[in-house]
Amino acid sequence: MSLLTDLYELSMGAGYFKSKRQELATFDLFIGKFPKNRSYFVFAGLEQTLLFLKNMRFSVEQIDYLREQGFKEDYLNYLGSFKFSGDVWAVPEGTIVFPNEPLIRLTAPIIEAQLVESFLLNTINIQTMITTKASRVVRAACGRPVIEFGLRRTQGLDAGMKAARCSYIAGCDGTSNVLAGMKYGIPIFGTMAHSFVMFFDREIEAFRAFAETFPDKSLLLIDTFDDIAGAKTAAIVAKELEKTGHKLNAVRIDSGDLVETSQKVRKLLDGKELDYVKIFASGDLDEYKIEELLNKGAKIDAFGVGTRMSTSEDSPYIEVIYKLCEKMDKRGKFKPMMKLSKGKATLPGKKQVFRVKDKKGNFFKDIIALHNEDCQGEPLLNIVMEKGELVYNLPTLAEIRENALENLSRLPDRYRRLKQRRSYRVEISPLLKKMINELTGELKKIEFEALS
C-alpha cells in the first residue's frame, strides 16, 4: 500500500533528495471548513494510520515501477530502505473535534512526512466522515437500535469495511457486512430479501422456511407483494412458532409510507397478541428521514440504514488538510511556518489543543495553543509514535466506541441538532496569536524582497 500515494509526494521527495534536504518538518492534519449541517466531527481512523506508518515499505516490484517512471537510482536506493522514523501525536479515536484543530501532528524528516500524506488524508477522511454521519443517525433514532446496511452501495470495498467499523464506533448496534463482523468483531445482522419471498411459490412458504432455519431470530420481510397481507402471513407463522416454543423476532418493512404502514402493522400484530414482535424499517433512510418518521408517530422499533449513511450522502467528503507548520533550520532549530493563500491560511508552529469543560463536565470551549504553552483545560493530543515506533496501546474497538459515546454525551445539545451548523467556541491562545502576527508580516516582507 506504500504506493497508494500521489505522484507529487514522490516527486517532491526526489526534489528534496536531490537538494539534500532531509531536515525535520512538522505537519498538522486537521479539518478546514465544516460542511452544512455539521457542527462537530467524531475523529476516527488512527489505528489504520499508525499501522500504515509502522509497516510502510517499498517492494522491489514497486521500486522497478518507479524506475520506469524516471526516478533516479540514488533516490530509489533511499526508497528501497525506507522506514518511517517520525514522532506522531494524535487525539484518540472517538474524540469530538472542531475546525482547524490539529488531529494528528507528525514530525519527521521532510521526505517521510510528505510520502505518508495521501494515505493519512484518505483514511482519516472516510472514517471521521462516516463516524460523524452515523452518530447523527443514532441520535435521530432516539435509543432504537440502528444496523449498518451499506455494503452494497459504499464507494468500494474498503469503504464497506470502514462504514461498518465507524458506524459501530458511533453507536450503531451492528452491521450486515460479514467480513467486517469477522475482522472487527462487530455483531452482524441479516434478514431476507424480496427475492427469497418470490422464490417460493407462496409468501407463507418462504416465511416458514426461514422461521424453521432461524427459529429464534427470524425477521420476516413483509412488503414483497402487499405489506398488510404480508403482516397477516407473518402473524400466522408467528403463531406456528409459538406452538413450537419459539418467538418471531420482527417483521421488516422496506417500502411505501413507513409511518402509515408501521402503525397499521403494529395494530394488526397487537390485535393478535403479538406485541412482542418488533417492527424493523429500512429503505433509503438517513437521520433526516428517521427524525421525520418518529415525529410523525411511526411505530418502528429498529432501523436498517445503508446507502445514505455509509456514503455520508449529504456531505460525501470532509475538508481534511495536511499542512506544514514548522521546519528545522540549518542550525537545528524549529522555525514556525504558515501559508497565506487566500482562504487557505494555516496555523504555524507545534500546537496542542486544550479542551475546557464546564462544572458538569460538559464541553465548554477549546483552545488551540502552542505545544508547551501553559493553558487551562485538558490536552487532547497524546504521543502515539516515537521515532517510528508505536508508543501507544491501541484501544479495542469497544473502548473506542465507549469513548465516542461518552464524548458525544458531553457535547451540548445545540451542537447535535441535525440541521443548522453552530460554531463551537475554539480560541487561539495568546502565544499562538502572537506567532501568527509576527509571521504574517515577515512572510510578506520576504516575498516582496524576492521580487525587487
Next chain:
Amino acid sequence: MSLLTDLYELSMGAGYFKSKRQELATFDLFIGKFPKNRSYFVFAGLEQTLLFLKNMRFSVEQIDYLREQGFKEDYLNYLGSFKFSGDVWAVPEGTIVFPNEPLIRLTAPIIEAQLVESFLLNTINIQTMITTKASRVVRAACGRPVIEFGLRRTQGLDAGMKAARCSYIAGCDGTSNVLAGMKYGIPIFGTMAHSFVMFFDREIEAFRAFAETFPDKSLLLIDTFDDIAGAKTAAIVAKELEKTGHKLNAVRIDSGDLVETSQKVRKLLDGKELDYVKIFASGDLDEYKIEELLNKGAKIDAFGVGTRMSTSEDSPYIEVIYKLCEKMDKRGKFKPMMKLSKGKATLPGKKQVFRVKDKKGNFFKDIIALHNEDCQGEPLLNIVMEKGELVYNLPTLAEIRENALENLSRLPDRYRRLKQRRSYRVEISPLLKKMINELTGELKKIEFEALS
C-alpha cells in the same frame, strides 16, 4: 473477499439449503431511478465482477467464523466447497446505459446467485458512478487534458484505485495515484504541494530545486504566497531552464479567482515570450465549475480534478439494483418473476437490450425485450461466463476507454448536458409487455388466495 457480503445472503442461503432449494434462478443487475443531472450512465466494473465470480471461495478461517455465528454443519460443508457455476451475460464496460436496462444477467443455482449480490452491487455502483461523473468533467473541459487527483479524499483506498481506473476510462489523461498507475498502466502525473515551496527559504529556491530534478516536466505551483508574484518567479526559472536547453512545462494555480488569475498569469507569461508554458488549474473543481470557468474566459490549458469527481459529490451513489426475474419450477421450466412493491416494480423474464441507431450511427432508442425476441437493433448483452468459466476475452483498459469514448460520441448532445435530466427513449418490447400484464394479474390473485 468472499465474506464481503451481507449476512442476509448467507442466511437466505441457509434457508434455501435447509429447504433443499437449489433450483436455477436468473437475476438482473440494473440501475433504477436516475439521479438529478444524469441522463445516461457509462457502465464499468465488469472485469472486477468476473474475476470475483471466478475466484470466489470460502477459507477455513471464514467457515470457522460462520460456525461461531450459528450456521449448521451441512451448510458449512456446502460453503466449504463453494464454486460459482452460473452463466453470466453482460454489456461491455464503456457501454452507455439507461434506467431499468439489465447490465448483468446471471443465471445460477439460487444460493450462488444470492451470495454474489453484495460484491456485484458494490463494484458496479462505484465504477459506473465514477466513470459517468468523469465523462461529464472531461466533456466540460472541451478537449483540455484532465488529471484525476482524488486519492486523498476518495471514500477509502479501493475507491482511490477505482477512481483512477474509471476516470481514465471516461477520457481523463491520467491520475496522481501511483499504485493505480502501476496496477492499471495508467499514465501518472504530479506536481508539488505548497509545503514544498514553504520548506525552502525562498520560493525561487523551491522552483529551482524542482526544475533541476525534473528539467523537462516541471510544473510549478505559484500561489503559495501570491500568485502573480509566484508567476514572475516561475518566469525567471523558465528563462534559466531555456539557457540549459530545457522548457518549463506549466505553472499551477490552486486557489483564488481562477478566471482572473489565469488571465493575468497568461498575459504575464506571454509578455516574457513564455507562451509555451501552460497553465494548470486545480482546487475544488468539477464539471459545473470547469464549464463556468471556461465560459468566463479563463485561460486554463489543463485541469487537475479530485474530490468532487472522485466521490461523485453531487450524486454519491447510484440506485443499482439486483432482482430476481425468473426461477426454474419443479418441472425444470423457467418461470418469469416480478416484484410489485410500490415504486419498486421490476421487469420479469430473461431479457436482452437492443440498441437502435439512426442513419448516422448515433443512438436513437433502446428496446428492452425478451432474450430470444426478434427485435430491431444491436443486442447489448453478451455471454461472458458459462458454467462458472470465463468465455470472454477481457478487453484491455485502453480498449475499454476507446469503447467508452466511441459510445459517448454516439450519444446525442441533448443527453450530455450537465444540467437537467432528459429521458432517453427506452421501450418495452411487445412480448415483454404481454408477460408483464399476465404476471401482474396472476401475482395479485395468488396473494389474495393465500389470505382467504
